[in-house]
Amino acid sequence: MDTKKILVLGASGYIGSQLIPHLLTQGHKVTAAARNVSYLQSRLKPHPKLTFTYLDLVDKDRTLETVHGHDVVFFLVHGMAHGHDFLEYELSLAINFRDALQGSGVEHVIYLSAIQPQTGNSEHLEARKKTGEVLRQSCVPVTELRAGVIVGTGSAVYEIMKDLVYNMPVLLAPKFVSSKANPIALANLNHYLVSLVKETPASHQYFEVGGPEVLSYAEQFNIIGEAINRKRKLVPTALLTPSMAAFWLGVVTSVPSAIGKALLAGISHDYIANADEIQARYPQTMITFEQAVKVSVMQEGEFVRSNVWGFDPQALNRWQPGFGYYPKNAGASIYTELSSTQLWQIIKKIGSKEEGYFFANYLWRTREWLDFFFGAGVPVRRAPTNPELEVGEFIDSWKVIRCEKGRFLSLLFGMKAPGMGRLECTITDRGEYRELDIRAWWHPKGFTGLLYWFAMMPAHLFIFRGMVRAIVKKAKAAGLE
Structure with missing residues (x-):
């Protein structure tokens, strides 16, 4: 040939x-x-x-x-x-x-x-x-x-x-x-x-x-x-x-x-x-x-059998016909002269007792408790036990499905909602500066999934903007190399 x-x-x-x-x-x-x-x-x-x-x-x-x-x-x-x-x-x-x-x-x-x-x-x-x-x-x-x-x-x-x-x-x-x-x-x-x-x-x-x-x-x-x-x-x-x-x-x-x-x-x-x-x-x-x-x-759902979802069995089992192929997304980016290592030292503490989610932790906790009381049955407090995040670890109702140290973290959405999603933290080296991006991706299930997404949109934009700024601020304060 x-x-x-x-x-x-x-x-x-x-x-x-x-x-x-x-x-x-x-x-x-x-x-x-x-x-x-x-x-x-x-x-x-x-x-x-x-x-x-x-x-x-x-x-x-x-x-x-x-x-x-x-x-x-x-x-x-x-x-x-x-x-x-x-x-x-x-x-x-x-x-x-x-x-x-x-x-x-x-x-x-x-x-x-x-x-x-x-x-x-x-x-x-x-x-x-x-x-x-x-x-x-x-x-x-x-x-x-x-x-x-x-x-x-x-x-x-x-x-x-x-x-x-x-x-x-x-x-x-x-x-x-x-x-x-x-x-x-x-x-x-x-x-x-x-x-x-x-x-x-x-x-x-x-x-x-x-x-x-x-x-x-x-x-x-x-x-x-x-x-x-x-x-x-x-x-x-x-x-x-x-x-x-x-x-x-x-x-x-x-x-x-x-x-x-x-x-x-x-x-x-x-x-x-x-x-x-x-x-x-x-x-x-x-x-x-x-x-x-x-x-x-x-x-339908074949594309979920990829490393986008870390080939995670839980993600594969949750996919249902009717989930939107193209995800909705909302997030925020920030540019900084801090190194990827400095940023990662903060990011890897996500969900921990001392850091929580870096910004507006009361909103994250409120959402968790609502899920607990209205039928999801997900434990409200499952902080990471490993100082270095590992695939398969649970952080509250999130599950780590991909983790590339110093560069990328993906968490599978575990709360109760009509659809399937993930939260990604990405560090991109742009040469003289680094770009930190935090973004939620949501595959809605039907019209209720769309309504849920648009209802959460204002909170997402508020929270993610605060998160990227807080991470950079904490990294600077820590003075890590």
Whole structure:
């Protein structure tokens, strides 16, 4: 087999993180590049042919260094989560990558893009289109795959639809719910992506990819409802504008509002791919939407079987169908000249009798007692017994599920609530200073899980801001080296 050196840009995203194991199975040597390397490492199992590297495409020099020496590069980067100016942001990243290709030795770029509908447009679709134009300005042949809705656990559009069915008794939807698409199953998309690695094209090319049937979004909702045994009445309304719908999605689904807004504008038109050409070149059995949904439902919770949760048996057992795939999060960061060791000497005392939670301890204690009296049955006081935190140790109702001394601590949420969560303390060395981040991650269960999260949001923001400041203050006072 002709194996190649492959660079995956945007490796921590939905497509990249699940594509990499397929590339490794084919014997290729893979470099996974992302801004959040620790998260990527927690998602993927170690492999002798897999290398992780930090890369922010904003850094032109680092981009040049990373791209050099690979045979094939997957460009799976998008900026939808960046906010309102993501078009300009995406194009700046594409330009830096294009420039890095000059003299790099790269033979082929594979770019996952979006179908361009016959009518209408959106900033998301415009960004995908213009990014392709920028990449094709390079001297390296680019293969652009233009996809519509991808069906699989973690796909943003699919997760939005699934969350709505799980969370809402009645589905209020914009009028464009009658728009049509031919969604492609993740397994079918992977077949095309892996097959393209074998190619060394002489010029740029593009293919549209889609599934075997054309369905309206209303029909897709009905199929998802039947698959999870939750049939919902769909009520299209002109009162729900795209902007209002995006805000609504941020409240009633786990998908971030910025991503939901960008995607909504794109799916407000028919989104139908003509996949005849690529299917003729790389034939395979195409999976129907119903089959793809059933597979995804059976695989719900698979992502929890990763080091994100420390492979903790308690976490695996607690996961339930209907928990949001994308977690809500709230936290606070602070920058300091203190060393990682100084910060860790304080952090490792979390939950101890002398330190508690460093800030607003009365709120933590109140929450514990409420849990104790209203049915959770969790002991209120279980301070750490080991001066050095260890995986498996309990701190009140929290459980240590990951601990990387001097850098990272993850605690499994053990209190009674409709969902599943964790609390993370992260120390990142930025060279001349350190960044301390404390953040709660919450996978809500249904609408009650969402209500719980938003009810706790003000307290979270207040507490975490106080915690990071208190930790830095205590570390300075301790004068530890």
